[in-house]
Amino acid sequence: MMQRYKSIISYDGSGFSGYQVQPNKRTVQSELEAVLAKMHKGKPIKVSASGRTDAGVHAKGQVIHFDSPLPISEEKWEIALNSLLPVDISVLSVIKVDSSFHARFDARGKEYHYVLQLSKKRDPFQRHFAYQYPYSLNLEAMMQASRHFIGTHDFTSFCSAKTEVEDRIRTIETIDFFLDGDFLTLRFVGNGFLYNMVRILTGTLIEVGTGKRKPEQMVDILGEKDRRVAGKTAPSQGLYLWKVFYD
Amino acid sequence: MMQRYKSIISYDGSGFSGYQVQPNKRTVQSELEAVLAKMHKGKPIKVSASGRTDAGVHAKGQVIHFDSPLPISEEKWEIALNSLLPVDISVLSVIKVDSSFHARFDARGKEYHYVLQLSKKRDPFQRHFAYQYPYSLNLEAMMQASRHFIGTHDFTSFCSAKTEVEDRIRTIETIDFFLDGDFLTLRFVGNGFLYNMVRILTGTLIEVGTGKRKPEQMVDILGEKDRRVAGKTAPSQGLYLWKVFYD
Numbered sequence: 001m002m003q004r005y006k007s008i009i010s011y012d013g014s015g016f017s018g019y020q021v022q023p024n025k026r027t028v029q030s031e032l033e034a035v036l037a038k039m040h041k042g043k044p045i046k047v048s049a050s051g052r053t054d055a056g057v058h059a060k061g062q063v064i065h066f067d068s069p070l071p072i073s074e075e076k077w078e079i080a081l082n083s084l085l086p087v088d089i090s091v092l093s094v095i096k097v098d099s100s101f102h103a104r105f106d107a108r109g110k111e112y113h114y115v116l117q118l119s120k121k122r123d124p125f126q127r128h129f130a131y132q133y134p135y136s137l138n139l140e141a142m143m144q145a146s147r148h149f150i151g152t153h154d155f156t157s158f159c160s161a162k163t164e165v166e167d168r169i170r171t172i173e174t175i176d177f178f179l180d181g182d183f184l185t186l187r188f189v190g191n192g193f194l195y196n197m198v199r200i201l202t203g204t205l206i207e208v209g210t211g212k213r214k215p216e217q218m219v220d221i222l223g224e225k226d227r228r229v230a231g232k233t234a235p236s237q238g239l240y241l242w243k244v245f246y247d
Numbered sequence: 248m249m250q251r252y253k254s255i256i257s258y259d260g261s262g263f264s265g266y267q268v269q270p271n272k273r274t275v276q277s278e279l280e281a282v283l284a285k286m287h288k289g290k291p292i293k294v295s296a297s298g299r300t301d302a303g304v305h306a307k308g309q310v311i312h313f314d315s316p317l318p319i320s321e322e323k324w325e326i327a328l329n330s331l332l333p334v335d336i337s338v339l340s341v342i343k344v345d346s347s348f349h350a351r352f353d354a355r356g357k358e359y360h361y362v363l364q365l366s367k368k369r370d371p372f373q374r375h376f377a378y379q380y381p382y383s384l385n386l387e388a389m390m391q392a393s394r395h396f397i398g399t400h401d402f403t404s405f406c407s408a409k410t411e412v413e414d415r416i417r418t419i420e421t422i423d424f425f426l427d428g429d430f431l432t433l434r435f436v437g438n439g440f441l442y443n444m445v446r447i448l449t450g451t452l453i454e455v456g457t458g459k460r461k462p463e464q465m466v467d468i469l470g471e472k473d474r475r476v477a478g479k480t481a482p483s484q485g486l487y488l489w490k491v492f493y494d
Binding site (some may be wrong): 010011012058082087088089090092121122123124125127129 | 258259264305329334335336337339368369370371374376420
């Protein structure tokens, strides 16, 4: 009998061409599916995630689901997957769920963190894990600007022009700022995020921090519904899919 | 006219076969010398360090020196080297020193950190930067054991059997323990450390932490002067050359 499993996984995105399977590329999904196929004697097992992550983007709490007929306990699944997966993917938990559960369609919200290292010196230990930013930032202005994004808006200006979804209305619940030594973390919580949305929001907030844009301009940028009026896309290595919320 | 420069550098050791030049291997020294040769139109410039680090071992404050006839300011040296070096090596400072200065022979002491991640779950972000240790450790016993190493001792039991230096007497000033969340850091300060000494001290202290050895046995192990009686060598990825002290 088939059983559906929900699993929380973490990965260092620096060695992957993103989450989703692509021909001849090392991706998180292809590593997961290769391990599951091996456990099922070559039978392909499809893995569904809460959403994709781009090349270089990390996950602290990505959620996936898959179906299996193997009579294995939740604990044994966790041990088996971790022993077979490469060291840059870790399975944090595996639980049995109803076959109606879907990692993507049931997700009610997501939390992303974007980490900047505010330092003039290159830090070789952080090159894959934070965006090193050597110029000073006006955090007060960035926080003021971020308040314009809270609530329900059409985020067309803040998603990649390649975005195919029609409905670009999303609700952002909170954008918090944490400063710890050199590290500035922007924490985004919302009901969903469009393609590149957190990175474009971050890139635009950085431009507010440098004084290139004013906080109140965020209203106009939202209103324009045009990717070209927002700021640059912040680089992938600072982004972490932190948590996915379900009912 | 030749000028001697002292430079403090940091590197992520995970991509190097150690500090020292080896044929057909990527090493920190060979990267540094390749960049200096490029800056000197192919003329080889020898780089001397405070000491070697093994494959996988990191440096937060390795010290090197080199000589150059180029009329470049200290700040410009730092900028030039950082722009030419690979991203896993960072130059933190460059200063002019007297031609009698020697990074190795003038070093009066060193500080090493050994980082353990006390966690049952694999952390893909720490696999190169800490030794993940899933079993519980008696820190009180480890601290008690560490006190036997303070002072001047013959550390033959705590260096690789391959060590070629005759004089294995070293002075350890402090061994401090820091617990921060999952991370246990052992901080070693002393006048010098033999080959693999910090890793063997750490491996032996871990065996005290698990109850395999008693704190007072450290006295006997020192007395035996035999590598085989000490504990295992802790893995390289947890070790950081933190600082080198000069007069």
